[in-house]
Structures are given as structure tokens and as C-alpha cells.
Amino acid sequence: QKEVEQNSGPLSVPEGAIASLNCTYSDRGSQSFFWYRQYSGKSPELIMFIYSNGDKEDGRFTAQLNKASQYVSLLIRDSQPSDSATYLCAVKDAGGTSYGKLTFGQGTILTVHP
């Protein structure tokens, strides 16, 4: 069983701080990695994806991937109360018959307090 592990939190940070969200995965053959944000009662929306080792930046968000350590993280700079949500890490299968199946972690609840 392929596994994706996240710290369920809750993670509480003050407004303006950096929030750091972490995820580990068990399948070394995984090819790409996604971070989704989910507000309470809503469906997930994509924040970032990454498939090469290193950092990828998009505005206040930075995704970091270390395939050797099977670790992916999401940094949110200048955190805002509107960033308060559950963040889901998802790992895509390597291919073949699984055709892009995503395995999700249980999510990390982030609270940004004013």
C-alpha cells in the first residue's frame, strides 16, 4: 500500500510568518507531487505541483522536493488569515495501468491568527 504521510496539525502561525508544511511518501517511483488547499466544506484546489528535485516558487508559495529523502514540503511566506485551511499533499503514481492515480495524505490544518 502506497502511503503519504502528513502531520495533521493543527499548525498555528501568526500573520506574516512563514508556514512550513511537510509530507513524506513511500513509493520511490512516484513522479510528481501536488499541494492542494481545501477550505472547510469545499473541494480541493491546486496550489502548486513539482516533479524535479529542488525548489519551485510561485508568489508566496514555495514547493520543495527531495526525492532521495522521499520528502516534499510547502512553504507559505507572509501568511495571511485567508491561508487558514487544510493543505493536502498528493503523490502521483509513476504510470502504467495506474494512469495518474493520486494518493493523498490526511491533510494538515493550518491556522493563521492575526
Add this chain to the structure above:
Amino acid sequence: DGGITQSPKYLFRKEGQNVTLSCEQNLNHDAMYWYRQDPGQGLRLIYYSQIVNDFQKGDIAEGYSVSREKKESFPLTVTSAQKNPTAFYLCASMRGRVRSDIQYFGAGTRLSVL
């Protein structure tokens, strides 16, 4: 407007009843997916389909059935064999097999048992 439409938004099931959740997409995506989300949990894959008239079981297929007669449509039936159907059901679609292809989600259907 391109997107994924799920209906109904809320659904109630009586004991012993089968219910069908609708999912339609106009994104011309090949692949479609059904997930179940329980409170405080990540998403678990029920069924997925790569092409018309073909679908595969996910991790928790027991008590569910699907069909894929048209590229745009992937309905999910929750049968009476599913003894604990109360959950948030999410449909997703994805364009193709490229590793950067993204799964996009509908707004979800919340199913409860009467």
C-alpha cells in the same frame, strides 16, 4: 465556462436504497476519478476511468459501482452494500498522462443516511 459539475450538492439515502451521484465535465479530459472524504481525513480513491467504456477499482471500491458510457460523464452509484456511505464525495478529471497534468475537482456531493 469549462469545469466539472457534480449534482446534487446534498443527497440523503434511505436504508437499502441505491443512489447515484452525477459528475459531468466539459474540459475534454480523458481521465475521471471518484474520491471519498471522511471528516478530518484525506481523499480515498473509489474508482477511476482512463477512457470511455473502461474503468478500474480504486482502494475502496466495495459497495460502489460506476459507468463511463460518454467521455463527459462518470456517474457513481452508492449501493445498499455500502454500509457506511455518509461522506463527502468528490469527482475529478485530468487531461492525460503527462506527469504535469493536474486533477481538477468538482464542488462535491455530501451524502447522508436517513
